[in-house]
Amino acid sequence: MNKNLILYVIILAFGLTAPFVFPAFKVQLSILCVLIILAVTWNIQGGEMGYNSFGNILFYGLGMYLCASVQVGMFFPLAEWTESGGEKTFVHTPAQFFQGMAVGLVVAAVVPTIVAGLIGYSILGLRGHYFAICTLGLGVAAGEISGGIEIIGAGQGFTTPPFPNVGGLEARGEFFYFCSFFALVLAFITIRAIYSTRFKLILNAIRDNEDKAEAMGIETMKYKIIGWMVSAFFCGLAGGIMGGLVGYIDSTDVAFDGREMGVFMVLMAILGGKGTLWGPIIGATVFHIFKEGFWTFFLGWQYVALGVLIVVIVIYFPEGIMGWLREKYPERFGEVVDEADRKAQVELK
């Protein structure tokens, strides 16, 4: 426990000083925080509960649109804003910008949670691959439909309010970095807290055998919905921050981007090792570094690399980094290893 505390303090200290130590990487670090949030929350479904969702992108995109719409709609007519396509006819004062952002983030987190609660009863009754395909359909449908709605920009996209001119050139990056970092800390604390309760055991019981869990008297549906709502809350929050960070929202390329974010969150969790607390975090970090390298040096070939990477990870590395470490050093994970038995197994191989 003591060792863990030191680790947390180090990470927190690094997180708080990072934008000042590495000013050039502020945007990248913010994106990393968002990616970690997405991976960790996907892990609640995919890793702990055994419900492989492609649909968490729905809440991410919803949060993104909601945050930006609220931020604009609080002070200016939304339809005219999107009509002008980012022309600077309306300018937020700094106070308006931050007020709008604060309210927008709250809405962006709360509304997806409610949506998850409402659709959860219908969708989470599906199991296995039907759930996966259904949520995939949900994500793509949301993207296609939002691309047809005029008031949020339809096909031409939605420009989020530009950052007001306060606090110098660095202020924008620092603001969004700290937003995403605090969202990450909040997500981590919440998830760590709920993983240390009976809730995690119930989720694992659902993953291992849902029928038996039901027979034991667990109301599985209730816990599945709660798990999905927790995911939706943080996905929406991450989406809202990301929308402000990118500055431009397009229905299928930024918000409901099943081909990028929707796959990334699954891939990061699997790469790190699903069903562990730290796995998705490690996976997201490794993946982000890899991705940035590829996106920079092999521009144009990134999706080819992504496709190959998905196939290779899924086929050859399904246990992830944490799973591999666990196999290699079982003692570190608190497993008691019988030396004689282990040797016997090695010889058998």
Added chain:
Amino acid sequence: MITIQACLDGILLGILFALIAYGMALQWGVMNIINIAQGDLVILGGYIAYFMYLYGIHPAWGVIVSPIIMYFVGVGIYKLVINKVVDRDLFISILATFGISILFMQLMNFAFGADVVLANSGYGTTFLFDSNVVLPNSKIFSAFISILFAICLVIYMKKSKLGRAIRATAQNSRAAKILGVDTEKVYAATFGINAALCGVAGALISITFTIHPYMGLPYTIRSFMIVIVAGLGNLPGVALSGMGLGVFEEFADYILGTEFRIGSVFLLLVLILVYRRFKLSRKREYLK
């Protein structure tokens, strides 16, 4: 009149969907994998026909050339990737084929460019009911060819030795193995036949409609939807639900507008799944 137009368009379109869905049902039943890259195989088949058109050969010959090439592409994909996911969890196969799908999309984007293309067959149009209903002859041609291929395949599956081996493997792969069926070969052939069917459908789509590297996923979702509505191994059901889906799409296009067409297809999938889930949950069962 618009109703008749939409119905006829939908039925002709639906026959094409049913052909793709038949391939989906085949591999799902035999190998127990769900292939997200199905739609991308269709688009690749379409590009083969389109290239023949560019080089001055009539694109209708693509109906014969494209499945032959696609068969080998399918076998290649099987040997490289699919044979490692056959016995594993279905989600693994979904994710792995999703990777293949992304890979194919981008490679096709590099090779053929990101333009929406169409191979012009020059078949002209048929006018019905005093020119109120317009049917391009290419649509009638493609529906006819689809039915022809489907019938050939059904007869092949019933009569030939490989067809019998495929059906035996679908029923019980272990028993088939014990009785001397080389299941590995059967799987490869199944995937190849599926890819060939996609090739035919793609060639027909490139004549009748348009193709684009990123248009694959809707075809996958459509065929998945048709299969879950009809059930595995229910051929008349596949044909009927394919036509139903085609008519639905034409009406959605007409009533809601073209920008909501794909969205409504995906939404219909969600609704169908949710409907079946509630229907089964009354008996305390779930979709397996």
